[in-house]
Amino acid sequence: MELSIFTYWKTSKSEMIYNISSRFKEIIFIKFDDMVYIKATIVGIGSGITINMPYDVLMTHRYLKPYYELSRKAIGKPNLDDNYFGSEDPEMSDTEPNDIYDLYIDTMYIVEDITSNTIEAKKGNSYHSFDLEKMKEANVATGAEIMEFNANFKEKYVYDNDEDEDFDERIAIYTALVDKL
Numbered sequence: 001m002e003l004s005i006f007t008y009w010k011t012s013k014s015e016m017i018y019n020i021s022s023r024f025k026e027i028i029f030i031k032f033d034d035m036v037y038i039k040a041t042i043v044g045i046g047s048g049i050t051i052n053m054p055y056d057v058l059m060t061h062r063y064l065k066p067y068y069e070l071s072r073k074a075i076g077k078p079n080l081d082d083n084y085f086g087s088e089d090p091e092m093s094d095t096e097p098n099d100i101y102d103l104y105i106d107t108m109y110i111v112e113d114i115t116s117n118t119i120e121a122k123k124g125n126s127y128h129s130f131d132l133e134k135m136k137e138a139n140v141a142t143g144a145e146i147m148e149f150n151a152n153f154k155e156k157y158v159y160d161n162d163e164d165e166d167f168d169e170r171i172a173i174y175t176a177l178v179d180k181l
Contacts, residue, residue, distance in 0.1 A: 002031040004071035005107040005126050010114060025157060027067050031055065032136050038064065040157045051149040052138045063158045066171040073178050074108040077123045102129045110174050121177035
């Protein structure tokens with residue numbers, strides 16, 4: 001099993017009293033053998049969308065594959081910034097013998113500051129609870145379910161700025177930032 005998260009955070013870190021988060025996108029990937037659980041969420045747009053996608057389908061997906069590959073680059077890297085992990089002890093994980101697991105998952109953050117017009121990559125972690133045993137037993141999505149997920153994902157989750165952006169250029173920028181860590 002492999003767990004990783006990609007997070008895009010568009011914010012304002014000016015000298016204002018409060019940071020203003022204008023967009024926060026998170027894509028969770030949990031790989032079980034030949035199936036990957038995927039959950040995409042944008043703060044303020046509800047609970048997100050989920051799917052259990054075959055791994056080989058993920059690896060041919062135009063939009064999800066680059067995010068998956070970026071998220072995997074966080075695995076095993078040390079947390080470099082105290083602001084990007086969810087606990088005083090970033091290695092802490094409650095895995096008592098029960099069906100629900102509370103986990104700190106390696107997360108690759110792309111943080112774009114709209115006031116300074118800067119963008120940077122940060123390695124951290126995110127806290128989540130999952131019923132991993134139940135997830136392992138879940139059915140893989142059908143072709144129709146994958147098509148529905150793809151349509152929803154493309155409509156709501158692909159773009160970080162606007163629909164006119166060049167997706168490949170954006171992923172190239174993210175990859176260069178992540179590779180510098």
